Amino acid sequence: xxxxxxxxxxxxxxxxxxxxxxxxxxxxxxxxxxxxxxxxxxxxxxxxxxxxxxxxxxxxxxxxxxxxxxxxxxxxxxxxxxxxxxxxxxxxxxxxxxxxxxxxxxxxxxxxxxxxxxxxxxxxxxxxxxxxxxxxxxxxxxxxxxxxxxxxxxxxxxxxxxxxxxxxxxxxxxxxxxxxxxxxxxxxxxxxxxxxxxxxxxxxxxxxxxxxxxxxxxxxxxxxxxxxxxxxxxxxxxxxxxxxxxxxxxxxxxxxxxxxxxxxxxxxxxxxxxxxxxxxxxxxxxxxxxxxxxxxxxxxxxxxxxxxxxxxxxxxxxxxxxxxxxxxxxxxxxxxxxxxxxxxxxxxxxxxxxxxxxxxxxxxxxxxxxxxxxxxxxxxxxxxxxxxxxxxxxxxxxxxxxxxxxxxxxx
Numbered sequence: 001x002x003x004x005x006x007x008x009x010x011x012x013x014x015x016x017x018x019x020x021x022x023x024x025x026x027x028x029x030x031x032x033x034x035x036x037x038x039x040x041x042x043x044x045x046x047x048x049x050x051x052x053x054x055x056x057x058x059x060x061x062x063x064x065x066x067x068x069x070x071x072x073x074x075x076x077x078x079x080x081x082x083x084x085x086x087x088x089x090x091x092x093x094x095x096x097x098x099x100x101x102x103x104x105x106x107x108x109x110x111x112x113x114x115x116x117x118x119x120x121x122x123x124x125x126x127x128x129x130x131x132x133x134x135x136x137x138x139x140x141x142x143x144x145x146x147x148x149x150x151x152x153x154x155x156x157x158x159x160x161x162x163x164x165x166x167x168x169x170x171x172x173x174x175x176x177x178x179x180x181x182x183x184x185x186x187x188x189x190x191x192x193x194x195x196x197x198x199x200x201x202x203x204x205x206x207x208x209x210x211x212x213x214x215x216x217x218x219x220x221x222x223x224x225x226x227x228x229x230x231x232x233x234x235x236x237x238x239x240x241x242x243x244x245x246x247x248x249x250x251x252x253x254x255x256x257x258x259x260x261x262x263x264x265x266x267x268x269x270x271x272x273x274x275x276x277x278x279x280x281x282x283x284x285x286x287x288x289x290x291x292x293x294x295x296x297x298x299x300x301x302x303x304x305x306x307x308x309x310x311x312x313x314x315x316x317x318x319x320x321x322x323x324x325x326x327x328x329x330x331x332x333x334x335x336x337x338x339x340x341x342x343x344x345x346x347x348x349x350x351x352x353x354x355x356x357x358x359x360x361x362x363x364x365x366x367x368x369x370x371x372x373x374x375x376x377x378x379x380x381x382x383x384x385x386x387x388x389x390x391x392x393x394x395x396x397x398x399x400x401x402x403x404x405x406x407x408x409x410x411x
Contacts, residue, residue, distance in 0.1 A: 028337070036353070059226050065082055103223045106209045140171075140172075157186075179202065330395075
């Protein structure tokens with residue numbers, strides 16, 4: 001393999017046949033480049049699904065009230081269903097062992113003011129369980145606790161971007177802010193993996209929100225975390241039981257498609273993972289089809305190359321070259337060209353993936369951080385080199401068996 005004369009002959013052949021070498025190498029590089037970029041895009045799509053659901057806990061039911069569409073139990077259709085505080089206690093009493101925690105969520109939009117700075121932010125009346133549901137990370141201070149709920153305290157936990165926007169570098173902890181005309185003390189500042197939008201929210205005790213709205217007991221929606229030990233099938237069964245229980249409690253027809261809606265985050269995650277996985281398989285299949293096309297292209301080019309060099313091979317055999325030397329020379333040339341251009345295509349593909357990652361790709365095409373594992377890229381490149389070698393072996397072996405007198409007569 002390291003015979004100086006053999007390598008000298010290979011480089012001379014490459015030098016004399018630049019176009020042929022370029023076409024062979026371009027086919028290899030293009031195949032690897034397309035594979036790397038397509039496979040990376042598939043990973044980016046999968047990353048988007050994981051990011052979308054990974055921001056919050058996945059053992060979650062989000063229970064939304066809505067308007068009925070079917071008359072039932074003496075009630076007319078188009079009745080607006082509402083949740084109250086007692087619904088939280090009733091659900092825990094009915095399904096206690098299956099429930100990790102439960103919290104209401106009352107969503108509003110409020111003008112928030114500190115000194116001469118003000119802006120509009122999402123304002124949520126919640127319970128302590130919302131911290132786990134949203135995977136909220138406390139940077140300073142603390143989150144809302146049970147005592148705050150009981151005392152209807154005017155405390156607020158603000159997002160990192162809220163502090164940045166209206167406090168302008170000043171530490172918000174312990175300061176007082178005005179939320180739609182009511183003064184709240186900032187007891188905590190949080191960050192969220194969901195990004196800036198999530199960090200422009202404010203959380204207050206849900207009982208305080210109810211107090212500000214006429215001391216009612218109305219709840220916008222219910223967030224329930226189920227015990228992860230019950231697994232996926234147990235969660236699906238629990239969802240059906242919970243739906244039946246709430247419909248019975250609120251006098252909603254079992255046949256009504258509305259009235260309440262339960263979003264099972266775990267089920268949504270599984271379905272979207274399956275969808276992303278299917279897309280990734282399709283994309284990978286296309287990428288491998290490109291690789292196969294590249295191998296076929298290499299094989300066709302090598303058949304042409306060997307045919308073109310038939311007379312040359314005849315001369316070498318007449319001068320004493322053995323079939324083994326002729327075969328190994330052609331194979332080494334093929335391996336050298338395939339390896340060089342294969343790794344060029346791989347590196348270019350990785351560079352392109354690094355260049356195109358960013359918010360534009362994520363926002364417009366739902367592709368987050370497209371990338372490919374270096375081990376996968378190298379494996380595929382080596383696989384193409386091996387396949388290219390095999391593609392070259394058959395015509396090389398055939399050429400090496402040609403008798404010198406026949407080869408010298410070739411036109």
